[in-house]
Amino acid sequence: MQVAHPDDGTAAAVRRGFAYASRGIAWLDNAATTQRPECVIAAMDDFLRHHNANVRRGVHRLAAEATAAYEGARAEVARFVGAGAAEEIVFTPGATAAIHLAVEGLVRPSLRPGDEVWVTLAEHHSNFLPWARAARETGAAFRVLPLRPDGRADLDAFRALATPGRARWLAATWVSNATGAANDPAALAEAAHGVGARLLLDASQGIAHAPLRVAGAGCDFAVFSAHKMYGPTGTGVLWGRRECLGAMQPVILGGEMVDRVEADGRAAWTDIPWRFEAGTPNAAGAVGLAAAIRWIGALPPGAGDHVRALAAAARRALAAIPGVTLRSAPDAASIVSFTLDGVHPHDVAQALDERGVAVRAGWLCAEPLLRTVVGGPVVRASFAPCNTAAEVAALADGVRAAKEAFAP
Ligand SMILES: Cc1ncc(COP(=O)(O)O)c(C=O)c1O
Incomplete structure (x- = not known):
């Protein structure tokens, strides 16, 4: 045919x-996962063969090389999404983990009974269930925004139904993984801010196909996974506005996310974003994501x-x-x-x-x-x-x- x-x-x-x-x-x-081009596999292979070390903790040369590669990848991601600074990029195991970090680290601790959290009907379970649980367990209202006939979020309904001052968050996908309907991130942000809420944008299904300027669009958080944009599994990104990251609590505690730990258990967190990356990070994954970004940039x-x-x-x-x-x-x-x-x-x-x-x-x-x-x-x-x-x-x-x- x-x-x-x-x-x-x-x-x-x-x-x-x-x-x-x-x-x-x-x-x-x-849309489930992209295949990886050879250049992504080669970049990860080179890192693992020649530059492997635990990042941000060793003083030897391999640690320095691995750290430079990891932090270089962070800077490439920041440029790719139009972040204000590399420090606004938190590496996570994926979009799902990134949403959990934002919800558990910032949203849930600040929710009060009577507050509203909004998600759209088009959300992937990853951007639906964490919000529902946080609302349920804090006494906030979990509100689901209907869609227009074209599958996009009905922002007129949001403006009519969301309570100014009580609506705290709008969690919305950029592109629906089920229908492909695409919301305009800037319009989502404008609607959220119009009622005093903040926007978490799930960019998982858009990021491989169109440029995203997270700060320019007015997002407060944005998340995506490397494996849906020709990078490896096990690596994702939480981008956050500086004030959101500054107010967010670490959810996972452990190695290399502290400046100081006392014998009585008191601790002082280190700077953003490293305080959100406890434990040994997936440095090879970050290197692979950076290679995928370069590959996307070189597409015809x-x-x-x-x-x-x-x-x-x-x-x-x-x-x-x-x-x-x-x-x-x-x-x-x-x-x-x-x-x-x-x-x-x-x-x-x-x-x-x-x-x-x-x-x-x-x-x-x-x-x-x-x-x-x-x-x-x-x-x-x-x-x-x-x-x-x-x-x-x-x-x-x-x-x-x-x-x-x-x-x-
Ligand atoms: C729109 C959307 N959000 C979030 C996710 C979750 O991504 P991950 O499984 O990589 O964490 C997916 C995966 O299919 C998705 O399509």
Whole structure:
């Protein structure tokens, strides 16, 4: 099947950097985790082979090299997201851990009965459950912001429903992992600040696809994971405004996050951000994230258009199959989710896997949204610059095969 699409020169150039491509797998599960280009693996390999040491504690030369690489990575992340300073970047094990640090370290200790915390209906469980628990256990109200018909957060509803002075936080995703609907971070921040609340932006699904200027947009916190932007698993980022980080308490205590510890247990925390990075940090992961940032920066200029064209082609090809219902936003840049009448999404995914096409199927850790809007699980294809029009065609062929095999 021929899919109308601009030429695949972008994909061909980008694919050369990915070992998995030689296996003939169509990796359309980029929203779950991206594959890693060779340059990311090489940077981590070089660090682990030649510069490995525990960072920020040794006085020998390897410790100095490892620390320089780790702190250099922090500076690269800061530049990449438009942070005011490298010290505003806290390395965490991932987006989930970053949200927990913000919620447990700053939000929960300051919540009082009668306060409101707001999340949108589109949040991944990672940006939903920690807020619900913090509200429940402090007597604050947990409020879920409805979405507009286009899948974006309904900020008019927020302005109408949030109580000025009582609404303390808005936790909102930049891009929905289930529908691909994209909120405008600056509009979220403006709405939150308009009622005296602060914004935590979950940038996990946007960061690989579009530039983010966290400070310029007016965010107070932003989080993301390296593995969704061509970096390694086990590394993530909490960016925080200086005053937020300054007021935040460390949640994990231990090595290298103190200036002084007394025998009676009293301690003085060290500076931001290191007071939030107790224990031996994942330095190789930070190095890999920095390499991924350089790789994203070196993508061909047409890479973003290429991804959008693939998503549009997938929507057209899938919509042409009787029984398919698209569940993602019509303008989603990289995510296409759908259901097939009478066929469980897991069966669709299984049929696709038999053809070498990897997609995600299920509730996508976004049950509040899928239960409310779709009423069940979905299949999700998600695209990256290394994908091709041929892979879109394979996706559509596989869905037709699933229909023949499973549809009643
Ligand atoms: C929108 C969104 N937020 C948060 C997460 C959690 O990321 P991680 O599992 O890397 O902590 C995900 C992962 O799928 C996501 O899609």
